[in-house]
Amino acid sequence: MKKIKLTNKASTTIAILVILGSIIAGTIVTGTLLTRNRKSDNYITYQEAIDIASAIPEVAAFIEENDINSVSANLYEETWIVEFFDTNFNYTEDIYCWMNYAYVEIDALTGEVLYYEVYNPSDPNYTDQEIIAIANAIPDIAYWIENQGGDISITAWYDGYELWYVDYWSDMALTYPFVIISNNNGSVVYYEIYDPLENAIHTAEEIIEIVESLEIVQTWITNNPEYDRYINFYETIWLGEDTIQSNPGIAIINLAEVSWINVTGGIWIVDYWTLDEPYDNWLSVTVDDITGEVIEILQNLIPTLTEQEVITIAESQPEVSAFLASLTSYSTYVWFDNYYGYWNVFFENDFNYEEYATVDIIDATGEIFYYYINNRPNS
Numbered sequence: 377m378k379k380i381k382l383t384n385k386a387s388t389t390i391a392i393l394v395i396l397g398s399i400i401a402g403t404i405v406t407g408t409l410l411t412r413n414r415k416s417d418n419y420i421t422y423q424e425a426i427d428i429a430s431a432i433p434e435v436a437a438f439i440e441e442n443d444i445n446s447v448s449a450n451l452y453e454e455t456w457i458v459e460f461f462d463t464n465f466n467y468t469e470d471i472y473c474w475m476n477y478a479y480v481e482i483d484a485l486t487g488e489v490l491y492y493e494v495y496n497p498s499d500p501n502y503t504d505q506e507i508i509a510i511a512n513a514i515p516d517i518a519y520w521i522e523n524q525g526g527d528i529s530i531t532a533w534y535d536g537y538e539l540w541y542v543d544y545w546s547d548m549a550l551t552y553p554f555v556i557i558s559n560n561n562g563s564v565v566y567y568e569i570y571d572p573l574e575n576a577i578h579t580a581e582e583i584i585e586i587v588e589s590l591e592i593v594q595t596w597i598t599n600n601p602e603y604d605r606y607i608n609f610y611e612t613i614w615l616g617e618d619t620i621q622s623n624p625g626i627a628i629i630n631l632a633e634v635s636w637i638n639v640t641g642g643i644w645i646v647d648y649w650t651l652d653e654p655y656d657n658w659l660s661v662t663v664d665d666i667t668g669e670v671i672e673i674l675q676n677l678i679p680t681l682t683e684q685e686v687i688t689i690a691e692s693q694p695e696v697s698a699f700l701a702s703l704t705s706y707s708t709y710v711w712f713d714n715y716y717g718y719w720n721v722f723f724e725n726d727f728n729y730e731e732y733a734t735v736d737i738i739d740a741t742g743e744i745f746y747y748y749i750n751n752r753p754n755s
Contacts, residue, residue, distance in 0.1 A: 419484040425449045425456035428487055429480035435460065438478045438494045455490065456482040497536045501559050504532040510562055511542040511555040520569055524549045534559060550580060550609075576609050576642060577665050583607060583644045586668055587661045592675075593648070596659045602651045609665070611642040641666040656714060676714040679739050683710045689742055690721035690735035699723070699733050699749050712739070 426449050429435055442462040449458045462476035480492040508530055511517055521528060526548030534540050542555040555567040587593055642665040649658040660674040687708060691697055700706060705726040712719050717739050725731035736746040
């Protein structure tokens with residue numbers, strides 16, 4: 377049975393999205409409150425721009441009603457952007473307000489007000505459930521819900537000004553709907569079903585077939601019957617001029633003569649991990665979307681050295697040995713990075729945590745490639 381989970385809040389990282397969304401959907405008030413005749417080489421000053429913005433009735437009322445703790449004026453080409461902020465956060469169960477905000481654009485030559493808007497928090501006119509019901513009633517959204525496998529999560533949150541946002545997610549889906557709804561009348565302002573695979577050449581099923589035909593993957597699945605799998609497509613790849621992996625201990629097996637620098641389209645990454653040890657036993661395969669060729673395989677490394685062996689190697693570093701000899705008592709912590717294939721040994725003074733030594737050792741060679749000693753006496 378398909379489960380739908382309703383969540384009160386989505387992420388509160390709304391920042392600029394709130395402002396942009398309100399500009400798109402809100403009422404835009406423009407007008408000329410003050411016009412000055414200026415020569416083209418004589419812009420109005422910083423303070424004059426603030427004064428003009430402050431004289432707008434709605435902005436003046438906003439300044440009077442709020443605790444303005446930030447005012448800025450910036451000149452972009454021939455336009456002053458003046459902003460007033462009351463950044464006192466207001467959290468409640470029903471509303472998340474980022475800030476009270478007034479925004480003004482002024483012609484830097486004439487002093488004409490080109491555009492302004494004031495964002496004051498308002499109470500929500502709907503509940504989360506009512507907003508989600510409106511979003512779910514959109515035919516395309518309803519179809520998406522009915523045709524997704526796995527558990528579906530639906531989150532709704534109000535920006536505190538005039539817009540509701542509804543986000544959908546399913547652990548079995550590769551598309552992600554979102555809906556924007558007006559708090560004023562409950563109308564749908566915008567919706568989209570984002571499909572990251574829209575421009576992919578291969579399908580997810582084809583990529584899975586390619587990956588699971590590899591002997592190394594078949595062996596891993598046979599040895600780890602209790603596992604999970606995740607597939608992702610990245611349409612844009614950012615590559616530097618250097619080799620993508622330079623650490624000598626990394627677990628890379630190149631099964632095809634394909635260079636990352638030659639990848640011109642998107643890539644698929646298929647990850648496998650065991651349910652009982654998701655961070656210690658995993659396998660990752662990257663496939664070129666255009667050619668269908670395997671670019672690389674990453675697999676967790678199994679250490680060849682023991683913890684005691686790497687401790688002995690770390691203690692053999694002369695500076696570390698001298699540091700430890702100066703301590704009355706210390707604790708030792710050892711950790712193995714199964715992605716890059718190195719050990720970290722950490723020595724800490726039992727009586728002063730600010731005194732420590734850290735040593736990194738390549739498992740394949742036993743070589744110390746980094747160490748640092750922080751010898752700081754008690755203050």
